[in-house]
Amino acid sequence: MDTFAINLLNGLCWGMLLFLISVGLTTVFGVMGVLNFAHGSLFMLGAYVAMQIMEWIPNFWIGLIIGPVVVAGLGIFIEVFLLRPVYRRDVTFQLLLTFAVLLVLDDAVRLIWGPAYHIVDPPPLLSGTISFFDQSYPLYRLFLLCFGPVVGLSLWFFFQKTRWGKVIRAAALDREMAEGVGIQVPRLFTLVFALGTWLAALGGALSAPYQSIGPSLGEKIIIESFIVVVVGGLGSFPGAFIGAIALGLLESFGTMFAGRVQMALPYLLLIVVLLFRPRGIFGKEV
Amino acid sequence: MVHQKIGRILEYPFSGLIVFLVLGLFVPLVIPTYWVMVVTEILIMGLFATSFNLLFGYCGLLSFGQAGFFGVGAYVTALLLSKGVGSYILICIASITATLIAAYFIGYLCVRRDEIFFAMLSLGFGMMLFTIAHNWREVTGGSDGLPLSTVPPVDLGFSKISLFHPLHGYYFVLAFVFVGLCILQVVVHSHFGLMLKASRENKERLAFSGGNVASVRLVAFLMAGGLSGLAGMLFCIFNRMATPDMLHWSFSAKPVLMTILGGAEVFWGPFVGAVIFFVLEQLVTNITENWMFVLGLLLIPIVLFFPRGILGTVLNLMKSSGRGSHGQ
Numbered sequence: 238m239d240t241f242a243i244n245l246l247n248g249l250c251w252g253m254l255l256f257l258i259s260v261g262l263t264t265v266f267g268v269m270g271v272l273n274f275a276h277g278s279l280f281m282l283g284a285y286v287a288m289q290i291m292e293w294i295p296n297f298w299i300g301l302i303i304g305p306v307v308v309a310g311l312g313i314f315i316e317v318f319l320l321r322p323v324y325r326r327d328v329t330f331q332l333l334l335t336f337a338v339l340l341v342l343d344d345a346v347r348l349i350w351g352p353a354y355h356i357v358d359p360p361p362l363l364s365g366t367i368s369f370f371d372q373s374y375p376l377y378r379l380f381l382l383c384f385g386p387v388v389g390l391s392l393w394f395f396f397q398k399t400r401w402g403k404v405i406r407a408a409a410l411d412r413e414m415a416e417g418v419g420i421q422v423p424r425l426f427t428l429v430f431a432l433g434t435w436l437a438a439l440g441g442a443l444s445a446p447y448q449s450i451g452p453s454l455g456e457k458i459i460i461e462s463f464i465v466v467v468v469g470g471l472g473s474f475p476g477a478f479i480g481a482i483a484l485g486l487l488e489s490f491g492t493m494f495a496g497r498v499q500m501a502l503p504y505l506l507l508i509v510v511l512l513f514r515p516r517g518i519f520g521k522e523v
Numbered sequence: 524m525v526h527q528k529i530g531r532i533l534e535y536p537f538s539g540l541i542v543f544l545v546l547g548l549f550v551p552l553v554i555p556t557y558w559v560m561v562v563t564e565i566l567i568m569g570l571f572a573t574s575f576n577l578l579f580g581y582c583g584l585l586s587f588g589q590a591g592f593f594g595v596g597a598y599v600t601a602l603l604l605s606k607g608v609g610s611y612i613l614i615c616i617a618s619i620t621a622t623l624i625a626a627y628f629i630g631y632l633c634v635r636r637d638e639i640f641f642a643m644l645s646l647g648f649g650m651m652l653f654t655i656a657h658n659w660r661e662v663t664g665g666s667d668g669l670p671l672s673t674v675p676p677v678d679l680g681f682s683k684i685s686l687f688h689p690l691h692g693y694y695f696v697l698a699f700v701f702v703g704l705c706i707l708q709v710v711v712h713s714h715f716g717l718m719l720k721a722s723r724e725n726k727e728r729l730a731f732s733g734g735n736v737a738s739v740r741l742v743a744f745l746m747a748g749g750l751s752g753l754a755g756m757l758f759c760i761f762n763r764m765a766t767p768d769m770l771h772w773s774f775s776a777k778p779v780l781m782t783i784l785g786g787a788e789v790f791w792g793p794f795v796g797a798v799i800f801f802v803l804e805q806l807v808t809n810i811t812e813n814w815m816f817v818l819g820l821l822l823i824p825i826v827l828f829f830p831r832g833i834l835g836t837v838l839n840l841m842k843s844s845g846r847g848s849h850g851q
Contacts (some may be wrong), residue, residue, distance in 0.1 A: 272639055319823060319827070322827055323826070323827065326830070327638075328638050328639055329579075329583075329585045329638065329639075329642070330826060330830065332585070332639070332642065333779065333783055333822075333826055334823065334826045334827070336776065336779075336780075336822075337818075337819045337822035337823045337826060338819065338823070339819070340815045340816065340818055340819030340822070341815075341816055341819035341820055341823070342819075343815065344813045344814075344815040344816035344819065345816060347813065348813050348816065456773065460646070460650070460772065463643060463646070464647075467640075467643050471639070497658045498658070500654045500657065500658055501650075501651055501654040501655075501658075504647045504648075504650045504651045504654065505651070507643065507644075507646075507647040508632075508644065508647045508648065508651070511636065511640060511643060511644045511647065512632055512644075515636060515640055
């Protein structure tokens with residue numbers, strides 16, 4: 238029972254981080270039709286930049302707030318100078334372009350911060366453990382568990398209830414029509430990409446005290462977030478949530494039940510979903 | 524006049540193979556031993572990239588799991604060699620057969636999907652093969668891979684040739700790569716090659732005119748898989764080991780990058796891309812460790828401004844200047 242509860246919490250916690258990353262990826266795809274291969278690297282960059290700021294100003298929260306904003310600025314640069322010329326091209330070209338961005342960012346991180354792993358301590362308020370079920374559990378992970386749904390709900394509110402959210406959904410549904418009624422779609426795309434980058438970097442900054450930060454972080458996370466968004470349905474918001482939680486739980490319980498096969502489980506999930514429901518669980522939604 | 528001649532030579536389909544063979548036979552005689560090793564690797568990866576491009580350039584299918592087949596070929600070779608099998612013909616047949624079996628099952632399930640879904644599905648299957656190589660320790664040696672203590676000599680009947688000599692190893696690889704490229708060149712120029720291009724340009728129309736899109740794609744998938752397996756076999760013999768990294772998706776990215784560098788629309792694009800890739804790698808790693816950074820910086824303008832790749836752009840310029848002088 239104890240291991241079950243711990244696995245459940247670990248899975249949910251990892252799922253929340255995966256959700257933060259995938260929701261940016263799926264929004265960018267849903268609105269702009271670009272599958273961003275560099276998304277994982279932006280996640281990693283978020284972790285590194287937040288860590289750097291925390292070193293300069295020893296306050297976790299300042300790093301958490303400023304770090305993702307800095308990375309979002311880089312996102313604007315990428316969108317304006319690199320992505321804009323390839324919107325009308327084949328999807329695979331956009332995938333390849335963002336792959337080149339991934340190569341540059343991953344090596345830039347290695348160049349600036351070195352190949353070693355870094356550890357970030359959680360803020361004093363959230364360090365230490367809390368005990369229940371006769372077991373102790375890190376407080377920071379519980380914080381992540383609560384933070385994920387808060388971000389998810391506020392994004393949902395933003396997309397469903399605010400004017401800007403509705404404008405973005407309109408542009409995603411029909412670009413020409415949106416332009417016709419006076420929406421400035423290019424500026425909107427820049428904003429959406431910045432939002433997606435910000436979400437990825439926020440996930441990275443939040444994950445800094447959760448796991449050690451190394452230059453291969455982006456490579457690992459991008460495939461997992463691809464699995465999440467494809468399983469959930471490309472462009473789907475609830476899909477990213479369900480997909481992330483499913484993958485998080487699968488990975489934490491996989492070590493318990495599947496042993497050595499555990500490493501293959503995410504890919505198995507991806508393959509089964511693509512074969513039987515190619516558009517994902519929540520496919521065809523905006 | 525010169526331009527016209529160049530144009531005519533460029534249009535002759537097998538001139539590329541002749542140039543390749545002449546360069547392949549004589550270049551290693553005039554370069555230092557270290558570069559012979561580099562060129563051997565270029566040959567292997569060039570075959571790998573060209574077989575990948577049968578799917579990408581001709582069918583429009585971006586396979587992100589091609590390293591899986593490369594790895595199957597490498598592991599079958601390593602297993603047979605470590606069991607004491609000495610016949611390279613037998614090893615070649617076995618590794619291609621094993622790769623074809625894997626490619627048949629995976630291809631059967633993949634070819635009905637397009638674009639991103641095909642890319643993701645092939646990525647998933649490739650990573651499944653990776654996890655098998657990584658975790659089935661009893662057979663594959665786990666994350667350490669299968670190192671080969673020795674490579675048997677090639678028996679030509681009248682004499683036995685040791686592959687430990689870099690030049691011998693090079694010509695051994697060249698023979699297989701040449702055969703592989705010949706097969707690909709013939710396929711691309713055949714009736715079937717036209718069907719492949721048709722399936723990329725307009726698959727509904729191909730279906731309406733009686734072509735079976737799925738089976739055309741499946742045959743291309745099998746060919747690309749089988750020849751990737753052959754490249755994997757050569758890579759295993761050349762490096763004297765098979766490791767799980769050879770199946771990882773980041774290894775699958777290599778033929779993709781080479782193809783973009785050289786150009787996906789021309790047959791020799793991926794091969795020229797492989798040449799550029801390795802020569803640049805040698806030059807850049809002399810100066811800095813961060814080779815991927817330079818590669819990424821190079822790829823961004825190529826994707827943005829020269830989507831035909833380096834060879835594709837050059838050939839296009841030569842053709843159009845040839846046509847210009849023809850008009851005069």
